[in-house]
Each structure stands twice: as structure tokens, then as C-alpha cells.
Amino acid sequence: MIKAAYLHIPFCEHICYYCDFNKVYLQGQPVDDYIQAIEQEMKLTLREFPSDKLETIFVGGGTPTSLNEQQLDRFCEGINKNLPKAADVEFTFEANPGDLSKEKLQILKDAGVNRISLGVQTFNDHLLTKIGRAHRAKDVYQTVDNIKSIGFDNISIDLIYSLPTQTLKDFEESLNEAFSLDLPHYSAYSLIIEPKTVFYNLLRKGKLPTPGEDIEARMYEVLMEKMESRGLHQYEISNFSKYGYESRHNLVYWNNESYYGFGAGAHSYVNGIRRSNIGPLKKYIDCINNEELPIRENHQVTPSEQMEEEMFLGLRKTAGVSISKFNEKFNRDPLELFSNEINELASKKWIEVNDDNIYLTKQGRLLGNEVFQMFLGVID
Structure with a gap:
């Protein structure tokens, strides 16, 4: 949706x-x-x-x-x-x-x-x-x-x-x-x-x-x-x-949900595909005038990439990533899937885990980019 x-x-x-x-x-x-x-x-x-x-x-x-x-x-x-x-x-x-x-x-x-x-x-x-x-x-x-x-x-x-x-x-x-x-x-x-x-x-x-x-x-x-x-x-x-x-x-x-992107250079995420539009105005307008969508690049997001994105986008929120919603969305437990990364970050006191959320500590917010990078390219 x-x-x-x-x-x-x-x-x-x-x-x-x-x-x-x-x-x-x-x-x-x-x-x-x-x-x-x-x-x-x-x-x-x-x-x-x-x-x-x-x-x-x-x-x-x-x-x-x-x-x-x-x-x-x-x-x-x-x-x-x-x-x-x-x-x-x-x-x-x-x-x-x-x-x-x-x-x-x-x-x-x-x-x-x-x-x-x-x-x-x-x-x-x-x-x-x-x-x-x-x-x-x-x-x-x-x-x-x-x-x-x-x-x-x-x-x-x-x-x-x-x-x-x-x-x-x-x-x-x-x-x-x-x-x-x-x-x-x-x-x-x-x-x-x-x-x-x-x-x-x-x-x-x-x-x-x-x-x-x-x-x-x-x-x-x-x-x-x-x-x-x-x-x-x-x-x-x-x-x-x-x-x-x-x-x-x-x-x-941040909830990693779908959205349209309209206009020159805009980005969208629809049906599991991340798209970027043509940037130069004349090329964008010419494409539309030919009744074509002005797509510069398509990327089909793999299931592994979706789960990694769910983590590093969701961790931007102070509420963090909901463990139950992650399970419901992907039928996988993030605590098992990213156990090494979560354990390492928790030992540094950059993240905390409660009954249903994985979230950044105040110290972790200061080092957000370092935390997010930990979840890139993790799943084979």
C-alpha cells in the first residue's frame, strides 16, 4: 500500500x-x-x-x-x-x-x-x-x-x-x-x-x-x-x-514504507523497487511528452536489503525498530538475524533492547552513522 x-x-x-x-x-x-x-x-x-x-x-x-x-x-x-x-x-x-x-x-x-x-x-x-x-x-x-x-x-x-x-x-x-x-x-x-x-x-x-x-x-x-x-x-x-x-x-x-516520487530527480519506492527520476529538466519534460515515465534507474530491493534497510532506517527513530513488527513483516527475528551486530553495539552501550524494541541510546545517537553502517551487507 x-x-x-x-x-x-x-x-x-x-x-x-x-x-x-x-x-x-x-x-x-x-x-x-x-x-x-x-x-x-x-x-x-x-x-x-x-x-x-x-x-x-x-x-x-x-x-x-x-x-x-x-x-x-x-x-x-x-x-x-x-x-x-x-x-x-x-x-x-x-x-x-x-x-x-x-x-x-x-x-x-x-x-x-x-x-x-x-x-x-x-x-x-x-x-x-x-x-x-x-x-x-x-x-x-x-x-x-x-x-x-x-x-x-x-x-x-x-x-x-x-x-x-x-x-x-x-x-x-x-x-x-x-x-x-x-x-x-x-x-x-x-x-x-x-x-x-x-x-x-x-x-x-x-x-x-x-x-x-x-x-x-x-x-x-x-x-x-x-x-x-x-x-x-x-x-x-x-x-x-x-x-x-x-x-x-x-x-x-523511516518506517521503510512505499511512496511515490514525482518530478525531475525525485525518488520513489513502489512495489519493492527503488526508482530515481531523470534529473535534467529538458530530458525529464521530453520523456513525459512521449508518454513515458521519466525513470533514470530502477533497483529491485532484495529481501536481504529490505531487512537491512528496516534496521538502519528504523533506528533513526528514538522508538527504534519493533521486534514484533519486523517478525510480522519478514517472518524473521531481528535479534537472531543481526545477533552479532546487536550484541557488539549493546556492549558499547550504543543501542538497547527491551521487550519489543531495539533503539539507540543517547550516546548511540551521537554515533548514528557508525551504528547504521553495521547493518549494511550483513545478510548473505
Whole structure:
């Protein structure tokens, strides 16, 4: 059963120095043709892989709200016309502070969008400049006010820590500013420097002064402490919320469930096959115009890979992996299947096992990637 859909808008008015997502500068791009193509992809996909009701829809990018009012209205209309939605669907749009007018917000509200995710990253204006962001801290406050005034109450913001030249004090100040907004959901990620980004090129030249692993680890500890003290529970390594405001869409990924991916460069997981779409816009649009699904690569996930993914994706959640659900899904006991790995990690106090869950300890969350790698390529 397919529960979720992700739609990708690759257009940006500014390119951030750390971003490696499929994106292009907005100016001069065939935006209207792209909107038509992604609507056609929805039709082609649902014809081949139907679904009764989607529980979550997430529009990301790029910058989805870089579309003008008419384009945004048309895009939302295409979603509502082609994707079957559950009555209580979680419908999220990503946006940047400063480019989300009340007119655009009203279009989203009228289209049934009920969750907004803002890419804030930091409240330090100097750091915002250093990472290539166009907005400033004042834009965040104004944008959140606008979002609330239109009637949205499910609002999330993203933060990034371990930024170049960022100090622990800088990060704590950003957290305090974020808390002043009194939002129900916060995500915070450590900076990962990816190939083909501005930061990657600077790092190779020795011109990217990062805080270092020790400061990064301390930032993460402070993050967990401050979130807990504010009554925001950590339900995943990088995500914190008031109860009832967890991101249902992201939980689909971490629960290793099926989802559609629409748009240039989007990924999907349908009928046990992980697919990636064609990335370049012209090739994507041409493929759709030929009535073909724009698939760049297919990978049939083997039963062994499914079980390994169930472990390292599920361990991202603070609740961890349910032993009984794993048994029910695969007819295998994870405690037997991964006995060596679980015993080793438990001896290091990186994971714990209770009656029905295998989960990371607080120390284990600091070393999450090392834990996850233990479950790769284990099953013959």
C-alpha cells in the first residue's frame, strides 16, 4: 500500500552553498512546461501503480514557493485533481523565509495544504550570508507571522549546525530565537559537505573553516538538552516536536514504507523497487511528452536489503525498530538475524533492547552513522 507522495520543484532564486539537491536557477526556466509535465507524470504513474488514499503529500525542492501565484495555483490544482487523499492527509509545502507572501499562503491554504516547513538554517545574519542564504532573521519572524495569520498551526523550521565559523554560542542563540517562535516542530541537521557544492570546492582548497567534530558533537548534545527542556520530544535523530505534530511524511521513510516520487530527480519506492527520476529538466519534460515515465534507474530491493534497510532506517527513530513488527513483516527475528551486530553495539552501550524494541541510546545517537553502517551487507 502506497501511503505517501513526494513532489519536487527544482527551481531556486538563489543557490545555497551546501545544497546538492536537484535544482536550477529559476530565471529563464520552462516552469509552465515543468508543471504540466509533473501533472502528466502523476497521471501516468497512478495509471500504472494505483493507490486508494495517500496519507501524506510533501512538496519540496528547490524552492516550491518560487513559483508565482498563477503557477502555484495551477500546480496545487494538478495535485488535488490527480492524487487521491485521505480525509486527514498531511499536506506539506517547503518554503523559504522572505519569499512566502500572504497571497501565496492563501493559495496553499485554499488548496488544502495544512503544514509549512521553513528553511531557516540559522538566525545569525552573518552566517546566513556565508552559507549563501538570501533571507535574514527578520524575514523569519515576518514569515511565521504571515503563516499564522492565514490560519496554519502546523509549522516546522529547519536549522543547520556545525556551519563554517559557527560557535557553540552562535548555535545556542539560534536555538533560543527558534524557541521564541513557539512552533510545534523543529528539525536540526549537522552540515554535511556534499560533492558538487560550493562548500565542497572550498573544503578541497582548505578554505572552509568548520567547527570540528568535538564542537559538532557538543552542539548536538545541547540541541537534545534544550529541546527536551522545552517539552519537545525527540522522535528521530534530527527531529523534535510537540506530541501529535511529528512529520507523518518522514515517518513513512523511516518506517521503510512505499511512496511515490514525482518530478525531475525525485525518488520513489513502489512495489519493492527503488526508482530515481531523470534529473535534467529538458530530458525529464521530453520523456513525459512521449508518454513515458521519466525513470533514470530502477533497483529491485532484495529481501536481504529490505531487512537491512528496516534496521538502519528504523533506528533513526528514538522508538527504534519493533521486534514484533519486523517478525510480522519478514517472518524473521531481528535479534537472531543481526545477533552479532546487536550484541557488539549493546556492549558499547550504543543501542538497547527491551521487550519489543531495539533503539539507540543517547550516546548511540551521537554515533548514528557508525551504528547504521553495521547493518549494511550483513545478510548473505
